[in-house]
Amino acid sequence: MPTKRWNQKLFIYELRNTLGNVFILVFGILFPIIMSILTVKVFLQGVPESMLAETKTGVFITMSLIIPMATVLIGYAATYSQELEKNIPFRMKMFGYSDKTLLLVKMVCYLAVMTISLILFTVVDYAVLDIPVPAVKSALILIVSLYLLVCILFLLAHGIALYFKKFGPTYAITMAFYFGIMILCGMFGVMPSQLPKVLRFIAYLFPMSYISEDFAGFWQGGSYNFVPFIQSMIFLAAVSGLVLFLALRKNRRTS
């Protein structure tokens, strides 16, 4: 049935659909900005002047992680599961759009929204918080890491939504994962290295832990052993791939 390809109108439609999700606007765009400003202005009052710059950098990097997680893991999973529940992807397929085209357009839109959110977040935080300017290499590493993360989380969110095809379980699982990662990976203030042994082990399975705990250390230059971070990225990608594979297998047409 599908014959239509990617087009500008479809992109605008999907972009509107993405931005029409209140969760993305609130938690993917506004929340990281408000949280980072609040944390620095309210909770870093007692931090010695000599450590303030690095601490602010840490807050900025850690809060930037909320953007891909809220936008894609929660936002996309919620939107797409609702669409699946209403059989909208099938309806779109009957209008000539293949699953592949729709998925590609959605992914591009979410990357675009994340880009807008990241730019806003950076501009506001740098204007308000006086964060040290990073070394080009460090900034690039953070940006690439965030984009890699958003791609992996997109696959994970797609897999979870496709597996359940219902908003309720999809939302519950992605929310649990979201808050779990926030707690474990330092977004609630407790760094992974401060966690009990078992929780620490779990925390270091995720790349978000390395980003929030270590990236501030080489923000203005310096060396860093990226191997554990890359391993955790591969692990998350593998888990996401497996979830997507299971979802596709479950939805495979059978005669």
Add this chain to the structure above:
Amino acid sequence: MVTINNLRVAYGDKVALSITDSLTFDEGDRIGIIGSNGAGKTTLVKSILGVTPYKGSITTSLRQDEMAVHLQENNYVDSMPIRYIIEGVLNKSIKKEKKLQDLIQFFDMGGCLNKKFSALSGGQKQRMTIILVLLQDAKLTFFDEVTSGLDFETRQQLIHKLQEWYQDKGATICMVSHYYEELDHFVNKILILDEGKVIDFGTKEELFRKYCQHAIIILDNTPGNQEITKGYDTIAAPEHLIALVCQNEKAEIAIMQNLIEHDINFKRSNRDIEIMSINALQGGGKHAY
């Protein structure tokens, strides 16, 4: 245009559709597909569209993009006004596309374009999908229970609009419906399905003659009417009705005169799809499939 041979669709152990002989839809056919719930109507549509796996063969001269479908349930996102959904789905601009503007006007949807899908009435929701489907200008279009859930007046309006739209067009249409009066005005052929099997397929006239003969006279099923019509041949009808068979015009006039003499209200028909299909399902006439 579409030929179906030995088609079989199963969901697990349940056979949803089993067409043992050949079935052909010709160009320009207006086919009404009828049958109770679970008869296999939607399964047949989905098989032809290629979205349901099947065994057997469906051969067609049409490309995929030459087929369009109005599904039983048509939902859209609720995050934007429907004008953007229409433009996104069709990859066309409402401002620039004259044909799209005409369709929007024809189906009185101009005032709804800035509303979200959830804010539309049932009839408007159906009309929106119809616009999207009709603009595809497909050679073969399926309408699967297009008027389901709508009130009588809205149903009539919608069917009237569709009839008007297709009046001078040679497109082939397959319309799945439980409303026989809609099909009566819209289609020239009937496909009767029951429990996944084809009971019969042919023109309305052929099937009527086969199962109901020349004409039928329908009256209320009351004890008084039963007494008066005792001597006449009857065929199966809905419980509240009596259907008298007329072999020819002479017999028909004789029955009518008798009913008029007894001051009984009746309806005469030579195309009643409901009674024809009831009799086809009960095994009246010779089964073709």
